[in-house]
Amino acid sequence: MSKAYPPSPYSSPLGKHNAESHTLSVLVDNEPGVLARVVGLFSARSFNIESLTVAEVAHETHLSRITIATSGTPEVIEQVRHQLERLVPVHSVTDLTLAARAIERELAMVKVRGKGDARVEALQLAEAFRAKVIDATTESFIFEITGAPRKIDDFVDLMRPVGLVEVSRTGIAAISRGPEPI
């Protein structure tokens, strides 16, 4: 029964090929359940969440900004955006990766344990990454580092051989460059 078809330009967009990471900035009414709506949408439709941050950004108007790092094919990312826009309390959704002029920052606290040379090594690396020591004991440091997620990944990787204990990261906050709002 099965026949050979010419390659179709309309293959399923839901494939895992050519997945890209995108950062979406979602402005929402800060009302009960709004985060659950957003997160529920991602799980219900099998979208990925790589990182998610949320905080109120305009107290008088009760607006919160949710910044979501997600990954998928360009078609999936477009779906994510449209599905988010469908939620009633959502004001706007901006794909900051497409905007190309966005700045992304993340804060991490990194706990390192060690003695002797390892301690010296850890401090030198921290200096090179402009990480601050925010807690110290005779056998440990906690570093605070801010930067693009990639920089934090690099720092954490370097801390591994010198005694990394654990990491706590905030997730991505992002904003567009220049005078215009997102």
Next chain:
Amino acid sequence: MAKHMTGAEMIVEALKDQGVEYVFGYPGGAVLPIYDALFGQNQVRHVLVRHEQGAGHAAEGYARSTGKVGVLLVTSGPGATNAITALTDALMDSIPLVCITGQVPTHLIGSDAFQECDTTGITRNCTKHNYLVRRIEDLPRVLHEAFYVASQGRPGPVVIDVPKDIQFASGAYHFQRNIQHKTYRPKLKGDSDKIKRAIEMMTKAKKPVFYTGGGVINSGPEAATLLRELVRLTGFPITSTLMGLGAYPASDKQWLGMLGMHGSFEANNAMHDCDLMICLGARFDDRITGRLDAFSPHSKKIHVDIDPSSINKNVKVDLGIIGDCAHVLEDMVRLWRAEAARPDAKALADWWKGIDHWRARNSFGYRNSKELIKPQHAIQRLYELTKGRDAYITTEVGQHQMWAAQHYKFEEPNRWMTSGGLGTMGYGLPAAIGVQLAHPKSLVIDIAGEASILMNIQEMSTAIQYRLPVKIFILNNQYMGMVRQWQELLHGGRYSESYTDSLPDFVKLADAYGAHGIRCSDPAKLDAAILEMIETPRPVIFDCLVDQKENCFPMIPSGKAHNEMILAELGDDAGVELGNVIDEKGKMLV
């Protein structure tokens, strides 16, 4: 002007202000104040169902046959959870509903109180939007906003969860007719440049086809009128999804019949071979597309939809137009009239010749019998005998539903209520009740299967109580027919649990409820029995004993393309082959 009243009174007042005629519901502890406010007024009439799922489907039937918002009122806990299936059904089929649920008083929320459930949490993913009202000041706004959200844009169900203390609390009630919602403002008018491009593509098409869906019906009767005008002006063929039946008259020669898994040979082949597909208010559902990478491989595709997320969701299109079908169709008709260019008449005539060739295959055909009532024949007779009698049809889900879609010819929109997206068995009877209330003088028939009808049979009591003369036409083959058909296709004909044993005597059951029962198994007596059903001014259960072995064809097996349909002969004669038509990958699909 603000009036002072309790929360429960506000709810009834808001229903009146919204022009609600009927509320389908079931009382319970957490909604007693609302029931008290309903008592002693008769502007909003309450219809007592026998199960909250029935309330939801009845509200859907009402909504789909009138274009208005359907309303249900249920209590907290089990009242709300019983309504979930109907809410999900309405979400999948884009039916506007407002569901008011009672909730335990605010100070008890989260304490696992009696009949407490997290209603907004549970319904978040099966509603278009939902609200938990924690302050009496918010209630009037939320009530009217719920009607706005349910009915505007792509319609859907909205839940308002009202704790009992809020129902007792008093406050100022106000009603604002035209809501300017701060975030939810769907775009109705299509982008005119894009519509121009669509018209240009249409004038260049050699093998075009219109593919329309429930969006045309949801857009209102003008959309159907404009669709007819555009289709006639262009001379293009038209097919429709299950949800879109009736928007274009089935008796017209440009009509190809329904498309999709059990659609016509001509409709599916036209979709596969076309060079331009004009999709209006449909969503490229898997029952429509079949195998995605072989779906209409040579066509340009135009997609008009009010929901931006529908465009490029399953199928990548060349031109997406966001807007309401009626608005876009109006522009299309105007621009088509103003446009000088016309499609190549010779190419279009050749296209029609090809279509007529497929049509000649008579894919909905079947071998009739003198001994047994063929289910298709039963639907055809039902259609012929109810034609011109102002009939509304609802269905349950399964083979009977597909046969009804194939053989009952709809000429008008809003006449066909069926559970498409969710495929909810038990939809048809309560839906028929909602339709009958909205159209008391019309003939309302639930085409049912003997298995589906038992899922909400309790609503017979509702029909009797409100003297609603709904007709239940059961195609009784003693099997969950579609399940059995798939077991033949996929599982070597091992009929695991698909035989419906221990059925009730439907004639006696009708009698027990106070309805009229009819049984027929003889093709020669079928017409007289159907006429008896039509002429009985009471609810009727018609037990139509049909050929138990009949399968529903044609069929696109799962994982196959539009041009790989199984036609009836293969199904009839070559049972062995039927087991081999779906490959391993297709078996994984539903």
